[in-house]
Amino acid sequence: MRAPRVVVAGSANMDLVATAPVLPRPGETVLGRDFAMVPGGKGANQAIAAARAGGSCAFLGAIGSDSFGVTLKARLAASGVDSAHARVVYGASGVALVVVDGEGENSIVVTPGANAAFTSLTEAELATVRGADVLVAQLEIPVETVTEAALAARAAGVRVLLNAAPARTVPTELLDAVDLLVVNEGEARTISGRGRDHPEALLSLVPRAVVTLGDQGAWYCDRDGTVVRVPAFKVDTVDSTAAGDAFTGALAVAWGEGRELVDAVRWACAAGAACVRRLGASVSLPQRAEIDTIFGTPA
Template sequence: MTPRVVVAGSANMDLVGLAERLPRPGETVLGDDFVMIPGGKGANQAIAAARAGGKTAFLGAIGSDAFGVTLNARLDASGVDMSRVRTSYGSSGVAVIMVDRAGENSILVSPGANRSFTGLTDDETATIAAADVLLCQQEIPLETVFAALRAGRAGGTRTILNAAPARDLPAGLLDEVDLLVVNETEAHEITGGAVGGDVMAALLALVPRVVLTLSGAGSRYADRDGADAHVPAFRVEVADTTAAGDAFTGALAVAWGEGRDILDAIRWANAAGAACVRKVGASSALPTRDEIESIYHAA
């Protein structure tokens, strides 16, 4: 089965500087290299889902500038259906990313056209309702995230929210989420400071299923049926962690949409994250299905 995945989210041009270390506040550091790579959490996860084998459509907004042309071309070339993407007069979203030689990063995002993605059309709502899985993040207006999740729930589409970046959520939004994907910082923000063994219980009071990503330690899954399991990471040489979370989440949407057992879907998504961190960049580092499979089956 080839799952139909809809990603409603952001598209940014990533301006990536590589250096020996990240600069401290007020400091200038001489860099090693600079590249421009199409990215944005929504676009990255759409590309990740398409490369992982999902029939993927992207809903979002790009600018009328040269960055917008490049963003559209990159997603289209990656197999993402771009027929419903809006073009907003002005600048596209931009992310300024600094990466050190250990693969750690620091990111500043200017939303640009992503701010204009408001008020879902009837066609966008129907596209969500016809999908197997809807995947949202939080780099677009939260009222649009809320509307997309409601459309998914109303249409019987499985809904996934990657609650990144961490933001204050409007009341009721999490009621529309089937599966929440968060890292430890985002979990802390959503629960108001719960830590340790309390964090999963606090999250499960809000949503029926949770995946807590733990960077190099893998992932933890829990649900209201009593499941609570750690899914270990795959060990690879790390070049850049920038898009690892997007590779993971896009692959998870595909694997869950294929009908895999959720723990196996998470393990497969961990393999996607591992394949991604071996390369520098965002969309350029997102792995193909064959690359994911090679790590998944090698362990």
């Protein structure tokens, strides 16, 4: 089987990750345990996740001219992602400050840095989008860039998967170009005004949607009347930081391979479960064999 061509248009950040017994409250200082610098960003994470899940993946985005940028591009290349079109812009790369507590929950602050300069796609970038089987995008880069990429993909017959994260209002023009929307419960409420128990609110905006529920699995629904709860796979959680990115990257690959979407969502849940067993973002994204192993176990 030919590996599906997945193009990810999104962010790349250096994640500065600290672990602590609890997440700090406003005004509180908490004594931490460990610290690590891990290449991340939703776009880069999802590109690496797709490549490790068996996709042929290209990344479109912007990194800074600092040392973080050098590391980010090297991590993409080492993970099998085509980063030839990743722009290098003068200044700082994006940075995410991540705190992970003893239960694997996290709190994240992202400063966009170079990601904010990823605007107005070049013809070479647009050609890359048009050559994809699936375009994956998020909302950590300018929404105008996401819309431009999605419209180019739609015009070329390329399927568009939008992970509408972080939560923000999404323009109608962009939603009209989306084939599959992936959101968590908070993002679902921001976009539709209603939660996971009201799939019709999302389906008034897009033809297909997935609502991720963390350790409770996911909902899948579409305009053909399908509404399915997909249970999570039970594993010991160490860090949930990149679980959603593992899910989205694997989902894009499975969809590109031609799997039925309910089955693709279940495989993506296995990818998320494999991810949370390790600390960090890009370093925790699972290989295809790990996903298949968990996928073959009862949920």
